[in-house]
Amino acid sequence: MAKDRKIDLVILGLLxxxxxxxxxxxKQIDSGISFFWKGNFGSIYPALNEMEKSGLVKKxxxxxxxxxxxxxxxxxxxxxxxxxxxxxxxxxxNDLKYETLLKIYFGGGExxxxxxxxxxxxxxxxxEELQILKIYKENLEKVIEEKDHINYYLTVTFGIDTxxxxxxxxxxxxxxxxxxxxxxxxxx
Amino acid sequence: MAKDRKIDLVILGLLxxxxxxxxxxxKQIDSGISFFWKGNFGSIYPALNEMEKSGLVKKxxxxxxxxxxxxxxxxxxxxxxxxxxxxxxxxxxNDLKYETLLKIYFGGGExxxxxxxxxxxxxxxxxEELQILKIYKENLEKVIEEKDHINYYLTVTFGIDTxxxxxxxxxxxxxxxxxxxxxxxxxx
DNA sequence: ATTGATATATATCATTTTGATATATTATAA
DNA sequence: TTATAATATATCAAAATGATATATATCAAT
Numbered sequence: 001m002a003k004d005r006k007i008d009l010v011i012l013g014l015l016x017x018x019x020x021x022x023x024x025x026x027k028q029i030d031s032g033i034s035f036f037w038k039g040n041f042g043s044i045y046p047a048l049n050e051m052e053k054s055g056l057v058k059k060x061x062x063x064x065x066x067x068x069x070x071x072x073x074x075x076x077x078x079x080x081x082x083x084x085x086x087x088x089x090x091x092x093x094n095d096l097k098y099e100t101l102l103k104i105y106f107g108g109g110e111x112x113x114x115x116x117x118x119x120x121x122x123x124x125x126x127x128e129e130l131q132i133l134k135i136y137k138e139n140l141e142k143v144i145e146e147k148d149h150i151n152y153y154l155t156v157t158f159g160i161d162t163x164x165x166x167x168x169x170x171x172x173x174x175x176x177x178x179x180x181x182x183x184x185x186x187x188x
Numbered sequence: 189m190a191k192d193r194k195i196d197l198v199i200l201g202l203l204x205x206x207x208x209x210x211x212x213x214x215k216q217i218d219s220g221i222s223f224f225w226k227g228n229f230g231s232i233y234p235a236l237n238e239m240e241k242s243g244l245v246k247k248x249x250x251x252x253x254x255x256x257x258x259x260x261x262x263x264x265x266x267x268x269x270x271x272x273x274x275x276x277x278x279x280x281x282n283d284l285k286y287e288t289l290l291k292i293y294f295g296g297g298e299x300x301x302x303x304x305x306x307x308x309x310x311x312x313x314x315x316e317e318l319q320i321l322k323i324y325k326e327n328l329e330k331v332i333e334e335k336d337h338i339n340y341y342l343t344v345t346f347g348i349d350t351x352x353x354x355x356x357x358x359x360x361x362x363x364x365x366x367x368x369x370x371x372x373x374x375x376x
Numbered sequence: 377a378t379t380g381a382t383a384t385a386t387a388t389c390a391t392t393t394t395g396a397t398a399t400a401t402t403a404t405a406a
Numbered sequence: 407t408t409a410t411a412a413t414a415t416a417t418c419a420a421a422a423t424g425a426t427a428t429a430t431a432t433c434a435a436t
């Protein structure tokens with residue numbers, strides 16, 4: 001593991017279960033872990049190329065050579081070792097960027113309706129997210145006895161718990177803004 | 189507002205309250221909003237330069253010219269307008285990157301102790317964060333009647349609520365991992 | 377059968393952000 | 407007086423973002 005590229009670990013983690021193309025990797029990021037991680041083709045394909053050079057993954061020709069070119073990647077032993085090292089490394093960075101909170105923080109000089117609207121927009125996004133997470137949870141509960149699934153389940157309940165907290169906060173926040181101690185001074 | 193540079197809005201938001209140097213801006217990001225946003229000198233200084241060229245901020249010579257060079261920035265009317273536009277724009281991206289959850293998600297093939305340790309590390313980080321946020325909250329409650337403070341207060345309670353949810357989840361997660369339905373199969 | 381729309385698949389690029397380092401001054405503590 | 411921490415600006419390589427280009431495959435509707 002040469003550098004600090006987080007996308008490498010995501011790729012190795014996904015490849016540790018099955019061989020995948022770059023496109024597959026993007027799809028799995030978008031579906032399985034999008035609540036707490038994002039990925040782009042612009043980082044995935046270059047990472048795959050460099051990881052092949054450094055021996056963490058290797059290319060596999062797709063058996064049926066019919067149709068469009070398709071590059072399947074397979075994790076090597078070095079790749080597995082790198083993944084395990086990272087899993088045991090205690091240094092982690094959880095980087096959260098809530099543009100919503102930025103707008104709330106800086107919205108104090110504007111009319112209250114601006115902040116209220118920003119909270120509503122957030123609330124709607126969270127409600128959507130929560131619905132999806134609940135479906136994931138139901139599906140996982142059907143197969144919870146299988147290997148790996150407890151870990152998946154934990155990330156899903158993390159998402160659900162935080163979403164529910166967000167929604168409760170939205171209700172509280174709107175109430176405070178509407179009837180709060182500063183109700184008269186709508187403008188600065 | 190030419191592009192998609194989020195750091196511009198952070199800078200404008202901070203400058204809308206008082207004139208600041210690039211260094212001040214970094215300090216205020218680290219202290220006031222670090223729970224939900226981060227910033228680096230490597231993006232702040234270049235952004236200030238470009239925003240000066242495009243007329244969103246202007247340089248102000250520090251009155252007392254004694255000592256080290258120091259460039260104070262002041263928000264212009266165009267800058268204020270850009271800030272207000274952004275506050276009213278409903279498109280937001282809340283990008284969360286939890287390396288902790290990544291390790292939990294991909295840790296299903298390892299010994300349970302690895303995931304347990306990763307949860308503990310997270311738990312400790314959150315506890316520290318929570319302590320700081322509670323101090324912020326107490327301080328804000330003393331001056332809640334002042335302009336802007338309801339908005340600051342809301343971001344702090346958001347942080348506290350989510351931290352407390354994280355901690356509850358940690359307890360649940362550890363319990364499930366220790367006595368879970370899959371307790372026998374420590375290894376894959 | 378053909379058209380159009382969507383999904384699959386790789387690749388690249390400009391812009392933005394990160395994280396680190398370089399440089400220099402000022403304040404403070406030992 | 408000397409070391410160290412805080413202040414202050416600037417720059418750079420590496421990484422991530424978000425968009426676009428290119429091409430094939432699939433599938434439904436005409």
